[in-house]
Amino acid sequence: MISGLEEGVRAGNLRAVARALTLVETGGRDAEDLVADLRPAARRGHLIGVTGAPGAGKSSLISKLAKEYRARGKTVGIIAVDPTSPFSGGAVLGDRIRMQELASDPEVFVRSMGSRGFAGGLAAAVEDAAVVLKAAGKDIVLLETVGVGQGELDVAGKVQTTVVVLTPGMGDEIQSIKAGIMEVADIYVVNKADLSGADAVARSLHSLVDQPGTGWERPIVLTSSVDRSGLGLLADACDAHLEFLRTSREADLAELDRVQKSIVSLAERKLNNDLGSVVSPHRLRMLATNVRAGTMEPREAAQEMIRLLVAAYNSASQEESEAREGTRDLPERAGLSNGMAVSQAK
Amino acid sequence: MTWEESDMSERMIRVLVAKPGLDGHDRGAKVVARALRDEGMEVVYTGIRQTPQMIADAALQEDVDVIGLSSLSGAHMSLFTRVMEELKKRGMDDLLVIGGGIIPDEDQEELAKVGVNAVFGPGSSTQDMAEYIRQHVGRQA
Numbered sequence: 001m002i003s004g005l006e007e008g009v010r011a012g013n014l015r016a017v018a019r020a021l022t023l024v025e026t027g028g029r030d031a032e033d034l035v036a037d038l039r040p041a042a043r044r045g046h047l048i049g050v051t052g053a054p055g056a057g058k059s060s061l062i063s064k065l066a067k068e069y070r071a072r073g074k075t076v077g078i079i080a081v082d083p084t085s086p087f088s089g090g091a092v093l094g095d096r097i098r099m100q101e102l103a104s105d106p107e108v109f110v111r112s113m114g115s116r117g118f119a120g121g122l123a124a125a126v127e128d129a130a131v132v133l134k135a136a137g138k139d140i141v142l143l144e145t146v147g148v149g150q151g152e153l154d155v156a157g158k159v160q161t162t163v164v165v166l167t168p169g170m171g172d173e174i175q176s177i178k179a180g181i182m183e184v185a186d187i188y189v190v191n192k193a194d195l196s197g198a199d200a201v202a203r204s205l206h207s208l209v210d211q212p213g214t215g216w217e218r219p220i221v222l223t224s225s226v227d228r229s230g231l232g233l234l235a236d237a238c239d240a241h242l243e244f245l246r247t248s249r250e251a252d253l254a255e256l257d258r259v260q261k262s263i264v265s266l267a268e269r270k271l272n273n274d275l276g277s278v279v280s281p282h283r284l285r286m287l288a289t290n291v292r293a294g295t296m297e298p299r300e301a302a303q304e305m306i307r308l309l310v311a312a313y314n315s316a317s318q319e320e321s322e323a324r325e326g327t328r329d330l331p332e333r334a335g336l337s338n339g340m341a342v343s344q345a346k
Numbered sequence: 347m348t349w350e351e352s353d354m355s356e357r358m359i360r361v362l363v364a365k366p367g368l369d370g371h372d373r374g375a376k377v378v379a380r381a382l383r384d385e386g387m388e389v390v391y392t393g394i395r396q397t398p399q400m401i402a403d404a405a406l407q408e409d410v411d412v413i414g415l416s417s418l419s420g421a422h423m424s425l426f427t428r429v430m431e432e433l434k435k436r437g438m439d440d441l442l443v444i445g446g447g448i449i450p451d452e453d454q455e456e457l458a459k460v461g462v463n464a465v466f467g468p469g470s471s472t473q474d475m476a477e478y479i480r481q482h483v484g485r486q487a
Contacts, residue, residue, distance in 0.1 A: 014406055014407070014436075015406060015436070015437060015438075018406055018407055018408070018409035019409055021409065022360075022409045025358070026358075084388075085383060085384070087384075088383060088384045088385065088386045089358075089386045090382065090383035090384060090385060090386045090387045090388060090389070091383055091388050091389070092379050092380060092383045092389050092391055093388060093389065093390045093391070094390075094391050094393075096390060096391075096392050096393070096404060097391065097392060097393035100393070100400075103400045103403065103404075104399070104400075109407055110404075110407055111407055111408060112388075112390050112408060114358075114388050116358075
């Protein structure tokens, strides 16, 4: 356990916040413990996701929205995600370039993240980063991602308010945009509204304002770096949505559903990992050979893998209860750490 | 071990590439940024016209391991010195600092005195730079 980090974050110490963000990106037991410890202090504030196609002007919009919130006396954290190269694993993180106007404001914390190959997925890493910023006292946390792919939809499931940014010229394309991201939106923004075609885009959004199952009507906000009034309306819309989340029964149920999906997904991921640790590549190869030769049914092979997993869990739990009784030292068991022990009768 | 002391060096190497001062020629900085990305590092590029305070604040928030300072206008002595001062004010003088751009050999000793660990001039191999970073990253004494 890395001492002092939790206190540093809650005190708003900038170096502690930065180190905590690195820790949650890296992952591991210390990171999980830190997030768990910070979660109570993070039950406040507003996490707003801003997504949309590349070139929609998200970074500049976020920068201006942050300034608007600052003018309203709120403190702001920004998480800007850029794609990690699938070849090298590296990334150029350039979103700060469009946020220069925030540079001299000590109450704005900007952090760039690569989309990486996070073990728990991008959404989990981003959620953990948001916990750190909220626990450090940020009233508003703005998250920027590129709005394509399942990963980004998962991120939308983690934030409280999802803002989808569109631009003029997308009028006809609205209907063909991946249904997913248009459906998870809580607020639509038509950015670069000074350009022609903005009204056409806004009009084509009118058929999409009713959010199924919650009773929320999605605001359509026109914004432009030329006319700053759009930003005030956007902040108002975000605030209204947070209020809706707090008071609406349907929204409450929808959130419970999301939490449920999330823990099921975590359990599935853990089972998957454990299966991978317990069934050796050699054993797996043998099973596949048998199935192909016809000496084993596929279902039997799968059952054999599950049998191995259950045996490993039982053995781990046996060792844990023996360790608790002091009869044996607890060994490090890859992939089957804590939490899976079924309590044994003594 | 306190969080200030802990060594998280198995993690991704994060680099800040910054252009202090008024020098607007950033092609070299962008080449370096992309090359380090291709070497598997995360590179935060903050653009041109950065003040020493902006650079130090970015380095702090982004928790970088390395700062690459680019200067082509000849103002490297004063600018890099001021960046080092701002880093020291924020308790961050343990970072690896690399200079790049047009920096005469005779200035490199002066720069080393204020804490710039290495200078990679024009024509340097980006692979050499990446290798240098990998070998020297981690808490500097």
